[in-house]
Amino acid sequence: xxxxxxxxxxxxxxxxxxxxxxxxxxxxxxxxxxxxxxxIYFSFFARARxxxxxxxxxxxxxxxxxxxxxxxxxxxxxxxxxxxxxxATIAWVLPFDSGLLEFSEAETNxxxxxxxxxxxxxxxxxxxxxxxxLFGSIIVAIASPVGxxxxxxxxxxxxxxxxxxxxxxxxxxxxxxxxxxxxxxxVAWLPFGAFIAATGVVMTALVRAWRMMxxxxxxxxxxxxxxxxxxxxxxxxxxxxxxxxxxxxxxTLTSFAVDVGAAFVVLGITIAWMLRRDEAFQxxxxxxxxxxxxxxxxxxxxxxxxxxxxxxxxxTGRPEPAFFWxxxxxxxxxxxxxxxxxxxxxxxxxxxxxxVAVNTFHLRGAAAAGCAVAMAVATFTAILGPQIVRTDxxxxxxxxxxxxxxxxxxxxxxxxxxxxxxxxxTAIGWMAIALxxxxxxxxxxxxxxxxxxxxxxxxxxxxxxxxxxxxxxxxAAALAFPAWVPQxxxxxxxxDAIGQRLIMLTGVxxxxxxxxxxxxxxxGAIFLALSRWTGVVGxxxxxxxxxxxxxxxxxxxxxxxGPLYERLDILAVERTE
Amino acid sequence: xxxxxxxxxxxxxxFVAVDDLSFAVxxxxxxxxxxPNGAGKTTSLRxxxxxxxxxxxxxxxxxxxxxADAIEAKRRLAFMPDEPHLFExxxxxxxxxxxxxxxxxDDFDVRARALVEELELTGKEKALPGELSRGMRQKVVIAxxxxxxxxxxxxxxxxxxxxxxxxxxxxxxxxxxxxAGAAILLSSHLLHLVEEVCSRVIIMAAGRKVADGTCxxxxxxxxxxxxxxxxxxxxxRVTGHD
Numbered sequence: 001x002x003x004x005x006x007x008x009x010x011x012x013x014x015x016x017x018x019x020x021x022x023x024x025x026x027x028x029x030x031x032x033x034x035x036x037x038x039x040i041y042f043s044f045f046a047r048a049r050x051x052x053x054x055x056x057x058x059x060x061x062x063x064x065x066x067x068x069x070x071x072x073x074x075x076x077x078x079x080x081x082x083x084x085x086x087x088a089t090i091a092w093v094l095p096f097d098s099g100l101l102e103f104s105e106a107e108t109n110x111x112x113x114x115x116x117x118x119x120x121x122x123x124x125x126x127x128x129x130x131x132x133x134l135f136g137s138i139i140v141a142i143a144s145p146v147g148x149x150x151x152x153x154x155x156x157x158x159x160x161x162x163x164x165x166x167x168x169x170x171x172x173x174x175x176x177x178x179x180x181x182x183x184x185x186x187v188a189w190l191p192f193g194a195f196i197a198a199t200g201v202v203m204t205a206l207v208r209a210w211r212m213m214x215x216x217x218x219x220x221x222x223x224x225x226x227x228x229x230x231x232x233x234x235x236x237x238x239x240x241x242x243x244x245x246x247x248x249x250x251x252t253l254t255s256f257a258v259d260v261g262a263a264f265v266v267l268g269i270t271i272a273w274m275l276r277r278d279e280a281f282q283x284x285x286x287x288x289x290x291x292x293x294x295x296x297x298x299x300x301x302x303x304x305x306x307x308x309x310x311x312x313x314x315x316t317g318r319p320e321p322a323f324f325w326x327x328x329x330x331x332x333x334x335x336x337x338x339x340x341x342x343x344x345x346x347x348x349x350x351x352x353x354x355x356v357a358v359n360t361f362h363l364r365g366a367a368a369a370g371c372a373v374a375m376a377v378a379t380f381t382a383i384l385g386p387q388i389v390r391t392d393x394x395x396x397x398x399x400x401x402x403x404x405x406x407x408x409x410x411x412x413x414x415x416x417x418x419x420x421x422x423x424x425x426t427a428i429g430w431m432a433i434a435l436x437x438x439x440x441x442x443x444x445x446x447x448x449x450x451x452x453x454x455x456x457x458x459x460x461x462x463x464x465x466x467x468x469x470x471x472x473x474x475x476a477a478a479l480a481f482p483a484w485v486p487q488x489x490x491x492x493x494x495x496d497a498i499g500q501r502l503i504m505l506t507g508v509x510x511x512x513x514x515x516x517x518x519x520x521x522x523x524g525a526i527f528l529a530l531s532r533w534t535g536v537v538g539x540x541x542x543x544x545x546x547x548x549x550x551x552x553x554x555x556x557x558x559x560x561x562g563p564l565y566e567r568l569d570i571l572a573v574e575r576t577e
Numbered sequence: 578x579x580x581x582x583x584x585x586x587x588x589x590x591x592f593v594a595v596d597d598l599s600f601a602v603x604x605x606x607x608x609x610x611x612x613p614n615g616a617g618k619t620t621s622l623r624x625x626x627x628x629x630x631x632x633x634x635x636x637x638x639x640x641x642x643x644x645a646d647a648i649e650a651k652r653r654l655a656f657m658p659d660e661p662h663l664f665e666x667x668x669x670x671x672x673x674x675x676x677x678x679x680x681x682x683d684d685f686d687v688r689a690r691a692l693v694e695e696l697e698l699t700g701k702e703k704a705l706p707g708e709l710s711r712g713m714r715q716k717v718v719i720a721x722x723x724x725x726x727x728x729x730x731x732x733x734x735x736x737x738x739x740x741x742x743x744x745x746x747x748x749x750x751x752x753x754x755x756x757a758g759a760a761i762l763l764s765s766h767l768l769h770l771v772e773e774v775c776s777r778v779i780i781m782a783a784g785r786k787v788a789d790g791t792c793x794x795x796x797x798x799x800x801x802x803x804x805x806x807x808x809x810x811x812x813x814r815v816t817g818h819d
Contacts, residue, residue, distance in 0.1 A: 305705075306668045306703055306704065306705045306708075313671075313674055313675065313678055314678070315674070315677055315678055315681075315682065315685050316678070316681065317678070319678075319679055322675055322678045322679055325675075326664065326667065326675060329666055329667060329671065330664070330665075330666040330667075333666045334666065399662055399664065400628075401623075401628050401658065401662055402662045402663075404626075404627055404628045405626050405627060405628060405651060405654070405656050406651065406679050406680075407647075407648045407649070407650075407651035407652040407679065407680065408648070408679060409648060566630075566647070567630065569629065569630065570623075570628060570629065571589060571629075
């Protein structure tokens with residue numbers, strides 16, 4: 001079985017690499033790969049170089065300048081080992097997803113009926129998981145501020161840690177599912193009792209150590225942690241965890257070799273324990289595979305419930321509202337899943353923006369902070385919303401075969417597809433602007449109310465222009481370069497895919513900016529003409545004219561894109577690996 | 578003729594998938610399109626449905642060119658593909674309603690109710706595609722094709738995933754639509770079905786039409802006379818597999 005597993009692993013890896021390399025013959029993948037590689041270089045290697053320089057500067061700093069950091073490094077193995085103990089104990093109550101029990105459909109259909117033991121199947125999954133674990137270890141090493149052989153050693157230490165954790169979590173899952181009878185169940189849960197006891201021993205020792213030597217500062221606290229981990233009973237119960245943590249901090253090659261040897265012993269014991277718990281394998285694998293299938297279903301969107309949306313479609317009229325309705329229903333039924341993702345992204349960006357705003361403008365008070373959040377939401381919606389909300393032709397490329405059979409003009413398809421997401425984002429933007437305007441007296445007390453309302457009204461008028469023009473460009477890009485647009489919920493992988501996404505994002509933003517120029521020129525002219533009499537209020541008609549020009553461009557653009565849609569071949573739409 | 582194909586040719590990256598294909602289907606006629614895997618049947622049907630642009634040749638639906646006058650041609654056409662592509666977030670009823678809106682179906686409620694009953698989708702109206710079996714999804718695709726008054730129906734493997742009762746019902750549905758005056762082109766690997774319901778058969782191989790006629794006409798062809806009288810024997814001889 002080991003040789004069969006090796007065969008599967010090597011053949012899969014070889015074919016994946018061959019396929020990725022072969023597709024570099026196409027310019028779009030080659031260009032994407034170059035851009036993606038440059039992005040990775042500047043994101044990791046160049047940054048890592050900067051971090052090393054900073055670390056060197058810190059080393060050259062006067063002694064005692066950073067006592068807390070030194071104490072932190074000294075207590076590293078002890079701290080990490082205690083963290084592992086906590087994690088190992090918690091895993092029994094809140095089991096982690098190790099992935100080792102998630103067999104693919106091909107593995108289930110081909111290997112389960114094959115004459116192989118459960119232990120061999122577990123070892124097979126462990127071998128198959130090595131690619132991802134190795135990749136993760138290398139990324140950790142690359143991103144760390146160490147250099148040369150230290151980086152290589154860190155990579156090995158991280159790999160050992162990741163593999164042991166994965167095996168341990170699998171063993172916990174198998175133990176939790178083992179034994180229906182009381183006795184077998186008790187035996188299976190014995191390790192949990194041992195971990196609870198170990199945690200108790202370590203906590204007691206820690207409290208005692210801190211009580212005997214009162215903690216004045218962070219170095220004192222860390223010193224206590226180090227003492228507890230290295231002496232007494234707690235050092236015995238922490239040994240397996242220290243053995244895994246030490247290679248991460250080994251100062252010399254010799255100590256590293258010794259520490260890695262000890263870590264391998266722990267890994268071996270953990271693997272042996274996992275293999276001994278194999279009686280619950282089928283049940284655990286079935287549960288894990290079902291979970292995997294559920295996740296895949298959620299990604300495809302097939303786990304959505306047909307709940308009422310409140311949107312209705314009349315049987316007569318232009319085709320655009322039919323697309324609007326279709327995409328609206330999709331969004332409202334998906335809201336449970338995608339709203340969380342989008343909401344989290346918005347919250348993250350807004351949080352950062354609020355932090356910057358509060359510090360830069362010295363904004364105080366809840367109202368001021370609320371105003372800043374609302375402004376951040378409006379900005380985020382206008383600039384990045386159309387990149388994220390893809391309920392338009394981009395997500396419908398997967399249904400191109402169906403769309404192409406419909407007796408609908410291409411321009412109407414494009415307008416209809418982008419109508420829902422564009423109007424939805426516009427509405428969100430308007431709500432954010434209205435909130436910001438309402439809270440603006442607290443945030444900008446020195447600005448006159450009329451000026452504040454004028455700015456808010458102008459922003460509200462410009463919002464549809466920003467959003468619609470981006471949707472036009474996004475859909476034009478989908479029609480012109482369909483192979484670069486991921487279908488539905490798919491996310492293409494690989495360096496070339498990263499590069500393609502970057503190129504698309506940059507191109508779309510640049511083109512959208514260019515398309516805004518006529519509107520900006522028209523609006524600017526109106527403002528110049530009126531400002532002599534109206535003052536700052538002239539911004540409002542200027543924004544209105546700008547938006548009208550841009551929306552006209554969008555209308556004309558959607559018609560001009562018609563031939564692209566007509567010529568779009570379903571074979572040009574990329575099928576993700 | 579409801580459907581006319583003249584010298585259709587489709588090339589993918591230098592590979593000729595369909596070459597010089599010509600035929601016509603009259604109203605009320607059921608024509609079977611058969612051939613081994615890779616013969617070009619699905620490519621032909623996709624070109625007829627307006628999904629793929631022909632590299633050369635001409636396709637007309639009721640006199641409307643599928644490229645030059647696409648909207649009018651598509652309005653008269655219904656394509657039922659072998660893979661049931663449906664919108665994951667629309668229910669069965671909503672799919673029918675969307676199609677009715679796009680094709681302007683007047684008596685939608687009556688037609689939809691009758692179709693749901695005919696295709697045994699009763700009780701599944703509020704279900705999403707993800708909640709349906711493959712056979713049920715295939716029925717939804719067919720219902721979407723039949724909910725409007727199409728004069729030309731293109732079926733690509735319509736029986737895939739259906740149970741024996743569904744197969745029988747579908748056969749009756751196809752024949753019933755032809756009796757009502759629709760021109761039907763039916764692609765299938767089930768030769769007994771083709772032999773049973775089709776008035777004429779087109780056999781394709783390697784992208785080209787290699788035979789066209791009724792089973793009796795093909796059986797009496799000089800080069801096929803020794804093959805046998807049933808469609809399977811004729812098919813094997815024509816495609817060089819006997």
